[in-house]
Amino acid sequence: MTSSSGPAPAHHGDDASATAPALEAVGLGLHGRDGWALRDGSFTVPRGRVVGLVGPNGAGKSSLVAVAAGLRPADAGVLRVLGHVPGSPAVLPRIGTLFQDRPLERRFTVAETLRLGRDLNPNWNDAAARAIVDNCDVPLKARVGRLSTGQRTCVALALALGKQPDLLLLDEPMADLDPQRRRALTGALMTRAAEHGTTIVMSTHTLSELHLVCDYVLLTARGRILIADDTEFVQAAHSLITYTCPAPAAPSLPPQAGTVIETRRSGRVHTALVCFPLSTEGAASTSSLSLEEILLAYLRNPQASPLIAGSTRDDAPSAGTPDSHERPTQ
Numbered sequence: 136m137t138s139s140s141g142p143a144p145a146h147h148g149d150d151a152s153a154t155a156p157a158l159e160a161v162g163l164g165l166h167g168r169d170g171w172a173l174r175d176g177s178f179t180v181p182r183g184r185v186v187g188l189v190g191p192n193g194a195g196k197s198s199l200v201a202v203a204a205g206l207r208p209a210d211a212g213v214l215r216v217l218g219h220v221p222g223s224p225a226v227l228p229r230i231g232t233l234f235q236d237r238p239l240e241r242r243f244t245v246a247e248t249l250r251l252g253r254d255l256n257p258n259w260n261d262a263a264a265r266a267i268v269d270n271c272d273v274p275l276k277a278r279v280g281r282l283s284t285g286q287r288t289c290v291a292l293a294l295a296l297g298k299q300p301d302l303l304l305l306d307e308p309m310a311d312l313d314p315q316r317r318r319a320l321t322g323a324l325m326t327r328a329a330e331h332g333t334t335i336v337m338s339t340h341t342l343s344e345l346h347l348v349c350d351y352v353l354l355t356a357r358g359r360i361l362i363a364d365d366t367e368f369v370q371a372a373h374s375l376i377t378y379t380c381p382a383p384a385a386p387s388l389p390p391q392a393g394t395v396i397e398t399r400r401s402g403r404v405h406t407a408l409v410c411f412p413l414s415t416e417g418a419a420s421t422s423s424l425s426l427e428e429i430l431l432a433y434l435r436n437p438q439a440s441p442l443i444a445g446s447t448r449d450d451a452p453s454a455g456t457p458d459s460h461e462r463p464t465q
């Protein structure tokens with residue numbers, strides 16, 4: 136996991152955007168085929184984080200990446216990228232992108248592709264780009280059109296990293312990679328974030344490994360942002376509380392248990408996944424959960440009260456509960 140107190144992000148922009156968040160959405164709306172994929176989404180992604188963008192198929196992850204990259208406009212609200220309008224000249228040279236279709240010129244060799252990257256990007260780092268293709272065993276002389284899907288992903292990532300961007304927007308970067316290349320590229324990305332303070336936003340369906348790679352999570356489902364916060368904070372905020380009820384039909388959860396995300400009942404044993412538990416009085420046991428378990432619970436319960444850094448929940452806890460814990464500086 137990367138440290139939130141790492142080096143200051145590399146910065147090629149103006150002073151005004153030096154401290155702006157990597158992404159800042161206010162009332163963001165994205166149309167899907169059958170209505171809103173995201174509606175009234177407000178969240179902030181601080182600089183220097185490795186962000187897991189998570190949600191079910193069709194939740195709007197690719198659409199969000201496309202809007203941030205300036206490829207399509209938002210359908211409502213505002214999204215700022217490094218303090219700027221997406222796609223504006225002030226921000227385009229500072230972002231690196233990887234889209235699901237990995238658009239590359241198929242006739243070029245890998246070496247020609249990297250040369251083009253060098254010619255188009257004044258801040259190009261050839262060694263960084265070559266290290267990616269070398270680590271992934273992609274021959275420099277091979278034509279892009281003859282590479283496997285996973286090998287093309289390596290070349291596209293080499294182009295994105297060679298640009299030395301302040302923000303990397305990666306749409307399912309690991310989906311096509313074998314375990315060895317996945318490890319190599321994950322390592323390269325984490326090193327980039329740790330050594331240069333690059334913000335990385337990557338959509339993924341691999342929840343089991345998220346806590347190893349990402350230190351911030353953005354979870355969207357059924358048109359809502361459900362979580363936007365540090366992974367450590369998300370984990371610390373949730374508990375699984377088990378109660379033994381006096382009778383199978385008796386009401387189980389004591390009032391004021393906290394923000395209940397999900398409950399399960401088996402006979403007299405009742406478990407509740409609670410955010411910011413206020414009182415565990417009467418509980419038979421309390422245990423922590425993995426990040427994956429928490430994210431899956433929100434995905435099963437998309438009507439749950441959202442946990443979004445910097446915003447107040449409808450059922451916000453009082454002072455002294457985890458929401459009032461000091462957060463890392465952004």
Ligand SMILES: Nc1ncnc2c1ncn2[C@@H]1O[C@H](COP(=O)(O)OP(=O)(O)OP(=O)(O)O)[C@@H](O)[C@H]1O
Nearest residue numbers: 166167168169172191192193194195196197198199
């Ligand atoms: N080119 C397009 N034109 C119109 N609607 C689109 C287009 N691409 C996607 N959509 C719609 O936008 C919504 C969000 O799709 P999107 O691809 O952003 O979701 P996603 O979370 O990335 O999904 P997945 O996990 O399957 O990649 C869906 O309703 C989808 O049908």
